[in-house]
Amino acid sequence: MSAAPTAEQLLADLPPTAAVWCSGLRKRYRKRTAVDDVSFTVGRGEVLGLLGPNGAGKTTVIKMLLGLVRPDAGEVLLLGRPARDPHSRSKVGYLPELFRYQPWLTAAEVLDLHVRLAGATVPAAERRECLALVGLADRAGDRVGGFSKGMQQRLGLAVALVARPEFVVLDEPTSALDPIGRADVRDLMLSLRSRGVAVLLNSHLIGEVERVCDRVVILDKGRIAAAGTLAELLGQRELRLRLDKVDDAASARLAAAGEVTSDGDLFTVALPADPDADIVPDLVADLVELGVRVHAVEAGRISLEERLLDILRTGTEEHR
Ligand SMILES: Nc1ncnc2c1ncn2[C@@H]1O[C@H](COP(=O)(O)OP(=O)(O)OP(=O)(O)O)[C@@H](O)[C@H]1O
Numbered sequence: 001m002s003a004a005p006t007a008e009q010l011l012a013d014l015p016p017t018a019a020v021w022c023s024g025l026r027k028r029y030r031k032r033t034a035v036d037d038v039s040f041t042v043g044r045g046e047v048l049g050l051l052g053p054n055g056a057g058k059t060t061v062i063k064m065l066l067g068l069v070r071p072d073a074g075e076v077l078l079l080g081r082p083a084r085d086p087h088s089r090s091k092v093g094y095l096p097e098l099f100r101y102q103p104w105l106t107a108a109e110v111l112d113l114h115v116r117l118a119g120a121t122v123p124a125a126e127r128r129e130c131l132a133l134v135g136l137a138d139r140a141g142d143r144v145g146g147f148s149k150g151m152q153q154r155l156g157l158a159v160a161l162v163a164r165p166e167f168v169v170l171d172e173p174t175s176a177l178d179p180i181g182r183a184d185v186r187d188l189m190l191s192l193r194s195r196g197v198a199v200l201l202n203s204h205l206i207g208e209v210e211r212v213c214d215r216v217v218i219l220d221k222g223r224i225a226a227a228g229t230l231a232e233l234l235g236q237r238e239l240r241l242r243l244d245k246v247d248d249a250a251s252a253r254l255a256a257a258g259e260v261t262s263d264g265d266l267f268t269v270a271l272p273a274d275p276d277a278d279i280v281p282d283l284v285a286d287l288v289e290l291g292v293r294v295h296a297v298e299a300g301r302i303s304l305e306e307r308l309l310d311i312l313r314t315g316t317e318e319h320r
């Protein structure tokens with residue numbers, strides 16, 4: 001018979017706690033409510049996008065998660081520990097929205113300093129690799145006082161990543177980056193996720209969020225206006241067709257599939273939320289039968305940008 005498992009084995013077998021869990025967060029600055037009843041979770045290995053207009057409360061939420069701003073109400077668990085506990089932050093990497101490093105230090109020295117502050121042990125080769133990852137390999141020995149805006153942001157990313165974090169919080173990581181830098185950061189986030197590292201990404205670049213995030217939380221005036229997976233938020237699919245010889249009968253057949261808008265020979269059909277699996281081939285077969293010439297059929301869905309604007313303009317909460 002095998003020996004009884006040790007307490008350590010039992011703990012190791014427990015499902016890992018969420019990277020972050022928060023509930024009922026509130027913050028007021030004088031009379032202004034910055035954050036009002038915000039709750040969400042970021043699971044291990046999940047990339048969560050935090051979206052919303054300027055002043056929506058995104059940075060304030062992030063600071064409360066990291067114990068940098070004290071909430072008026074609500075609770076936070078960071079990697080399973082209360083956010084007040086400084087140990088909760090040792091495995092968290094953070095790229096702040098606004099920051100300045102000591103201008104007299106070199107890039108390599110800034111990293112060394114942060115490794116020491118995190119109480120981590122990271123071999124020199126790995127630290128160099130981290131600078132290379134953000135494209136600063138050949139600037140390691142240069143003082144950061146002479147760095148361009150984008151180079152400072154790249155260094156900030158290296159600082160957030162160097163101490164082998166389990167959870168990375170990025171507050172607008174690409175606002176100063178060139179297009180290649182942005183693509184690099186996207187790859188970086190995907191590689192973090194594949195290694196089980198959780199990421200909270202706050203960005204105004206919606207395309208970026210759409211490409212890398214598993215789930216999205218949309219804040220508006222301090223409250224959660226919508227939240228869900230991309231599939232949940234962008235549920236409605238549409239079908240774009242390029243057609244010729246569309247008569248009344250064909251128009252009626254298109255309208256039977258969903259709401260139709262047309263622009264010249266381009267027809268867009270908004271499909272129902274839960275369409276029948278054969279809806280597209282059936283439609284195409286019927287159109288051909290009716291004498292329509294079908295030049296192109298393309299499935300698409302509304303973009304996150306359209307959805308976001310829709311949510312913010314109507315201001316209505318719509319959970320699907
Ligand atoms: N230290 C502070 N003192 C007073 N008010 C503050 C402070 N920090 C934030 N606020 C207010 O809280 C609200 C939310 O600000 P926050 O920085 O969280 O917005 P944000 O969503 O990150 O916006 P942005 O997209 O512009 O970065 C704003 O009205 C802001 O003026």
Ligand SMILES: [Mg+2]
Nearest residue numbers: 058059060097
């Ligand atoms: Mg902000």
